[in-house]
Amino acid sequence: MQISPQPRLLSITGLYLVLAHSSFLSAQSPAQPTPKPAGVDIATVSEGTPKGAPFVFADAPALPSLAASGLAETPAFTDEFSPGWDAAESGWKVATWKQNRTQMSRERVQVNADGHLVQTVLAGEPARGGSIQSTTEFGYGRWIARVRPSAVPGLLNSIFTKDWDDLTTAEPGDDGKKAEVDVEFVTHTFRPNAGEAHLAIHLPGKTPLWHLDIPLDFNPSDEFREWGFDILPDRVIWHVDGKVLYTWEYTETEKIDPNYEMFFNSWTRDKWLKGPPKEDANYHIDWVKFYPLVKQP
Numbered sequence: 502m503q504i505s506p507q508p509r510l511l512s513i514t515g516l517y518l519v520l521a522h523s524s525f526l527s528a529q530s531p532a533q534p535t536p537k538p539a540g541v542d543i544a545t546v547s548e549g550t551p552k553g554a555p556f557v558f559a560d561a562p563a564l565p566s567l568a569a570s571g572l573a574e575t576p577a578f579t580d581e582f583s584p585g586w587d588a589a590e591s592g593w594k595v596a597t598w599k600q601n602r603t604q605m606s607r608e609r610v611q612v613n614a615d616g617h618l619v620q621t622v623l624a625g626e627p628a629r630g631g632s633i634q635s636t637t638e639f640g641y642g643r644w645i646a647r648v649r650p651s652a653v654p655g656l657l658n659s660i661f662t663k664d665w666d667d668l669t670t671a672e673p674g675d676d677g678k679k680a681e682v683d684v685e686f687v688t689h690t691f692r693p694n695a696g697e698a699h700l701a702i703h704l705p706g707k708t709p710l711w712h713l714d715i716p717l718d719f720n721p722s723d724e725f726r727e728w729g730f731d732i733l734p735d736r737v738i739w740h741v742d743g744k745v746l747y748t749w750e751y752t753e754t755e756k757i758d759p760n761y762e763m764f765f766n767s768w769t770r771d772k773w774l775k776g777p778p779k780e781d782a783n784y785h786i787d788w789v790k791f792y793p794l795v796k797q798p
Contacts, residue, residue: 541708543601544772550699553747555716561744567792570731572643576790582618588633596632596766603628603768618786620767622656624778630656631784632766638668640759642793645729646786648765650686652722653782656769659685660728663703664761679705680757682730682737684746686721687714688782689775696720698728700739700747702757710755715746725787732757734798759797763789 567574580591588595588610596605609621609631620631639662650658661684664677681703690697696719701712731738737757739746751757767784769776 542772543708544770544774546709547699547701547712548773550701550712550714553700553713553715555718556698556746557718558742558744561746564731564738564740564743564745567643570643570733571795572731572792573795575792577642577793578637578639578791579788581616581788582612582786583616584612584614586612586618589636592636593633594636596634600630600632600766601768602770603630605630605632605766605768609767616787618765620658620765620784620786622651622653622767622769622776622778622782622784624780624782626777628769628777630766630768632764632768634665635763636668638664638760638762639791640793640797641733642791643729643731644763644789644791645727646765646789647725647727648787649725649785650691650722651688651767651778651782651784652691652720653778653780654689654691655774655776655778656688656767656782657685657699657774658688658767658784659683659765660730661685661764661766662732662761663764664758666762667760668762677761678758679703680761682732682757684728684730684739687774688722688778690714691720691722694719696722698739698741698746700749702737702749702755704755711749713747725785732759732761733794763791765789 595607595610597607598605604627610633611619613619623629646660661681663681664679666674666677683701685699687697687699696717698715698717700715701709704710726742728741736748736750738748765786769778
């Protein structure tokens, strides 16, 4: 992808500016996205995702506090998506290429008067959606995003990280390790007081390495909730509104390394997602925050 000039990340605190070349922020470089390798169709392989144990919010364990997890009390990166938001100045790149066979566009990534970043998937064909990704890289820490997925069936809204591009090199634009952590919302699973969260881990040559659909006791599109994950040196913890959804522990050879980009995207397919949607569908993102691990390995 073509990376914009060094963004003015107003929300990165002075404490962390001195770490700009460390494991959670690194230099930018020109880049151009390329499609997934031939033969890897994420929609096809995701149709066979196994079901996990039902998530009961009232009974789920509490997420450990920032201090107990060794995380900074103040976020190193935050975006409130206030009216007048500028993607480049806020540290984001808006996609204008295809992702998962869906054409992305700046017109379908807009901040509304309520201060929500709205990604829109248009009704019908061809598939048209929206996507943003960070223009800096991050390391171990906790991501939290307050979002409300669309209630319209036939699409996917996501929060995910991916080491797509090594931003310390000038080119090529897709020379990252490709490790990925996902929480995704497949909207046709939503119904009254129920829905699913799709969790996944992708590693080079293993798409996916692991994935699981978690049945929920609420409909994710009914209201804003705080979704996220902790990417730590030994595990990934997914969470919602301060409750643990699932924990995936590393092995010697299967783990998530630091230096990755952050993404939100919205797309549609017939396979898996049962798209395209019959009406325009909006994904609302209120804010996102990143709390880094204090002692990065």
